[in-house]
Amino acid sequence: MGTQKSKRKIGVKYIIAAIIIVVFSAFYIFDVVWAKTYDVQAVYVSDKTPVASNSERVEIVVRVTHFGKPMAKHEIFVLPSAGSMLAYTALTDETGQAVFYYIPYTASAFTPASDVTLRIRDQSNSVFWEINANTEIVLRLRQQG
Amino acid sequence: MKRIAAVLISVFFIITAFLTVSCGGGDSVGEGQLFVDLHTLMPTPSETATPDQPNPVNASRNIAKKYKETTGTEIVWASDYAKPIDNINNMRAWYNTQVNVKNCPAIGFSFGTKMQEDGLYVSLDEYLERPNPYVNGNTRWKDIFEDWVWKDQAVLDANGRIVSIPIVLNPGSATAIYYNKDMFEENGLTVPTTWKELTAAIDSAKGISGVQYPYVPYTGDVGISLSSWVFEFNLAPGFAAHMADRTDYDNDGIVTTKELIRAVLENKFNPVLCQEAKELYGLAYNYYKTVLPTGWESVTSATYLNMWNSHKVAMKNQGLWYYNIERGNTLRDFAFDLFVPPVAQSDSSAKASDLPSKTLKDGYQSEVLMAFNVMKPAVENNEKLLDRAIDFLMYLTSPEAVTAMVQENGEGLPAVKGAGYPSVYDDAGWLEKSFTVTNVSKWPLGFIVANTANINAAFAGWVRGELNQSEFFTKLNSEQKEGARTMVRNMNIDTTGWEI
Numbered sequence: 142m143g144t145q146k147s148k149r150k151i152g153v154k155y156i157i158a159a160i161i162i163v164v165f166s167a168f169y170i171f172d173v174v175w176a177k178t179y180d181v182q183a184v185y186v187s188d189k190t191p192v193a194s195n196s197e198r199v200e201i202v203v204r205v206t207h208f209g210k211p212m213a214k215h216e217i218f219v220l221p222s223a224g225s226m227l228a229y230t231a232l233t234d235e236t237g238q239a240v241f242y243y244i245p246y247t248a249s250a251f252t253p254a255s256d257v258t259l260r261i262r263d264q265s266n267s268v269f270w271e272i273n274a275n276t277e278i279v280l281r282l283r284q285q286g
Numbered sequence: 287m288k289r290i291a292a293v294l295i296s297v298f299f300i301i302t303a304f305l306t307v308s309c310g311g312g313d314s315v316g317e318g319q320l321f322v323d324l325h326t327l328m329p330t331p332s333e334t335a336t337p338d339q340p341n342p343v344n345a346s347r348n349i350a351k352k353y354k355e356t357t358g359t360e361i362v363w364a365s366d367y368a369k370p371i372d373n374i375n376n377m378r379a380w381y382n383t384q385v386n387v388k389n390c391p392a393i394g395f396s397f398g399t400k401m402q403e404d405g406l407y408v409s410l411d412e413y414l415e416r417p418n419p420y421v422n423g424n425t426r427w428k429d430i431f432e433d434w435v436w437k438d439q440a441v442l443d444a445n446g447r448i449v450s451i452p453i454v455l456n457p458g459s460a461t462a463i464y465y466n467k468d469m470f471e472e473n474g475l476t477v478p479t480t481w482k483e484l485t486a487a488i489d490s491a492k493g494i495s496g497v498q499y500p501y502v503p504y505t506g507d508v509g510i511s512l513s514s515w516v517f518e519f520n521l522a523p524g525f526a527a528h529m530a531d532r533t534d535y536d537n538d539g540i541v542t543t544k545e546l547i548r549a550v551l552e553n554k555f556n557p558v559l560c561q562e563a564k565e566l567y568g569l570a571y572n573y574y575k576t577v578l579p580t581g582w583e584s585v586t587s588a589t590y591l592n593m594w595n596s597h598k599v600a601m602k603n604q605g606l607w608y609y610n611i612e613r614g615n616t617l618r619d620f621a622f623d624l625f626v627p628p629v630a631q632s633d634s635s636a637k638a639s640d641l642p643s644k645t646l647k648d649g650y651q652s653e654v655l656m657a658f659n660v661m662k663p664a665v666e667n668n669e670k671l672l673d674r675a676i677d678f679l680m681y682l683t684s685p686e687a688v689t690a691m692v693q694e695n696g697e698g699l700p701a702v703k704g705a706g707y708p709s710v711y712d713d714a715g716w717l718e719k720s721f722t723v724t725n726v727s728k729w730p731l732g733f734i735v736a737n738t739a740n741i742n743a744a745f746a747g748w749v750r751g752e753l754n755q756s757e758f759f760t761k762l763n764s765e766q767k768e769g770a771r772t773m774v775r776n777m778n779i780d781t782t783g784w785e786i
Contacts, residue, residue: 195689195693196706196709196712218337220335220336220337220340221335221340222334222335223335223344225341225710226340226610226614227610227613227713228610228613229340229610229611229614230614230615231614232616244709246693246694247689247693247706249686249687249689250352251345251349251351251352251687251690252344252345252690
């Protein structure tokens with residue numbers, strides 16, 4: 142009798158755990174699909190082959206749209222693989238655009254000029270999980286004259 | 287039986303512990319390697335940029351890689367040995383342990399000369415006369431640095447010997463004050479240029495609706511202390527300069543550590559007799575007692591940031607390295623700008639001098655922020671290791687290497703001529719700002735880490751009402767003199783002609 146009760150209890154636990162997993166998985170799948178409905182694009186890059194110098198600035202305009210509609214007040218984060226950003230995060234305006242400035246590193250014998258990947262992500266599009274719509278661009282840094 | 291087992295297990299653990307302490311550290315940095323502490327210039331564990339760490343430190347990693355290719359010497363970083371970077375007390379404890387286990391870095395960082403009384407530093411004067419083979423055409427290593435750094439007390443010990451090699455200078459002032467520009471404009475507040483104007487602006491901001499913390503101190507100034515940056519860089523310089531007619535014994539325009547030790551022992555900094563000291567400590571007391579709001583010490587950085595974003599903070603003191611973080615602060619819905627933290631001058635006290643100001647473009651001579659020592663316990667009786675340490679410092683101070691480190695680090699300016707600075711300072715309009723010339727004289731505290739700690743404890747006690755002014759002055763004077771006497775003894779300072 143007692144064994145049957147405890148088996149039933151374990152069974153209930155498994156069912157609850159399974160429901161939780163299913164619900165969270167559904168949320169996750171929803172966010173993955175939802176993220177794909179956003180379009181994050183670098184619509185303007187002032188120089189795709191900038192000089193590898195800390196005094197250079199590369200202007201990058203990012204646009205976020207959802208079913209073709211510009212999305213305002215979305216927080217965009219840009220992470221360069223090398224060098225830095227004047228600001229790593231910015232909000233989109235009413236046209237769905239945010240402006241960033243990439244600051245290259247100064248090329249030297251220690252760090253020659255090379256390709257830098259800028260990963261761009263929309264930090265405001267997900268509903269349940271942090272599944273961000275994203276894109277990336279590559280800048281080809283060149284050695285100073 | 288159990289007892290025997292317990293004894294055997296205990297013996298095993300004791301032997302293991304002994305081997306860990308005596309061999310684990312000592313043998314880990316060996317032949318062909320150089321153990322180096324470059325403070326915040328040391329590489330971060332990961333070289334990949336991540337959202338949590340968008341600026342990994344890679345410059346020194348790449349420099350070390352190239353150095354190994356060139357010379358065969360491998361650099362081992364002190365950060366792998368949990369070297370603390372927060373304050374001198376923790377650093378000193380770490381260095382003591384490393385010396386005891388015979389695993390002291392050959393190149394060390396201790397805020398310039400802050401551990402000079404321990405006799406840990408190698409005098410570098412003779413090496414600076416040699417050519418630096420890593421700089422084209424250089425015949426004298428010393429010449430590649432900005433000239434004024436050799437008078438900085440973070441480079442010279444009390445006997446006037448050069449004991450550290452500077453790499454990073456303050457970006458003009460040590461920090462900047464970030465302010466809510468919209469709030470200033472809406473309420474008719476003007477950017478302060480003197481300490482008195484700053485405290486008046488803080489008072490005015492207190493009256494603005496919604497403002498809870500008009501002014502947030504620098505995040506590094508964590509408690510009531512005279513070792514704070516606000517005391518060193520903003521309150522004390524005008525008072526120290528006012529005393530220069532009595533403390534600059536050789537009249538060369540710079541008051542050295544040795545001259546400060548002499549002045550302390552000649553009773554010139556005793557606040558019972560010295561009006562400058564009395565007024566300066568009074569100003570510091572008022573800063574903690576009335577300028578900063580009650581409970582400021584327990585407010586976390588995250589809470590201050592929330593308050594700043596919700597217009598409850600008017601001004602906050604922070605490093606220049608913070609500029610692009612503030613630019614990327616998407617929760618802020620107001621314009622911000624920066625001003626130079628002002629210095630207390632004659633409008634704060636008749637005992638403080640008015641000091642000249644200059645922009646960086648006009649040749650302002652920034653103080654040394656990061657300088658590196660060659661550590662005697664690591665290199666004594668090991669000529670080869672000493673040569674290797676000097677050689678790596680020469681390699682590190684080539685303009686190309688300094689540019690890479692300084693631009694990536696963002697905390698300050700290069701100490702080497704011709705090296706590049708972090709261009710974000712241009713975006714902040716920082717090179718056009720005027721900075722007060724504060725390098726005439728430092729204000730002395732305890733000279734020795736322990737004495738300074740005791741002075742700070744007494745000062746905090748005074749502010750909290752546990753001591754009265756007279757008790758604080760007595761304690762300060764006795765600790766200061768004890769520290770000065772220890773310096774004379776430990777540094778073998780010649781006191782001929784001193785009236786002590």
